[in-house]
Amino acid sequence: MLARPTATYVLPDLAATEALAARVARAMRPGDAILLEGPLGAGKSAFARALLRAAAADPALEVPSPTFTLVQTYDTARGVVHHYDLWRLDGPAALDELGWDDATADIVLVEWPDRLGHLSPADSLRIALEPEGEGRRATLSGWPGRLEALP
Ligand SMILES: Nc1ncnc2c1ncn2[C@@H]1O[C@H](COP(=O)(O)OP(=O)(O)OP(=O)(O)O)[C@@H](O)[C@H]1O
Ligand SMILES: [Mg+2]
Numbered sequence: 236m237l238a239r240p241t242a243t244y245v246l247p248d249l250a251a252t253e254a255l256a257a258r259v260a261r262a263m264r265p266g267d268a269i270l271l272e273g274p275l276g277a278g279k280s281a282f283a284r285a286l287l288r289a290a291a292a293d294p295a296l297e298v299p300s301p302t303f304t305l306v307q308t309y310d311t312a313r314g315v316v317h318h319y320d321l322w323r324l325d326g327p328a329a330l331d332e333l334g335w336d337d338a339t340a341d342i343v344l345v346e347w348p349d350r351l352g353h354l355s356p357a358d359s360l361r362i363a364l365e366p367e368g369e370g371r372r373a374t375l376s377g378w379p380g381r382l383e384a385l386p
Pocket of ligand 2: 279280281300346
């Protein structure tokens with residue numbers, strides 16, 4: 236078993252969140268699961284939007300919150316990315332209908348990943364966001380060998 240490396244970043248403003256999201260976007264590849272944790276207003280959607288815009292190399296890319304559809308799919312230069320917001324998920328069984336099995340062959344980017352239950356991928360990158368002063372703190376864990384070398 237490889238240890239789960241951990242890295243902490245202080246993100247004083249939204250631009251810092253966007254810069255970190257762009258670094259994760261550069262490192263991601265098909266088969267990856269990126270799990271965004273944190274309370275309401277922690278900045279999960281802002282992180283996801285910045286990651287998708289960086290991956291698509293399109294700073295104006297529309298990234299609607301998938302709060303109601305639960306998933307939105309993007310074809311990016313880094314691969315196909317499925318953006319899930321599972322806040323309203325009705326238990327892990329409902330993930331079947333959202334194409335979860337096939338999606339994990341691509342890149343999955345998940346808000347409220349605690350809803351995944353036993354379907355939570357073991358080798359994911361977990362990103363926990365929390366308020367710190369006026370900004371945020373991000374704790375990244377997972378991706379042994381890659382986290383240390385984030386581009
Ligand atoms: N590093 C940061 N510093 C300051 N503000 C930030 C930072 N990152 C994000 N924000 C701001 O935090 C607010 C909430 O962000 P966002 O909507 O992404 O949170 P969320 O975690 O998706 O919340 P919810 O769970 O309610 O959907 C936004 O106004 C966003 O611009
Ligand atoms: Mg959100």
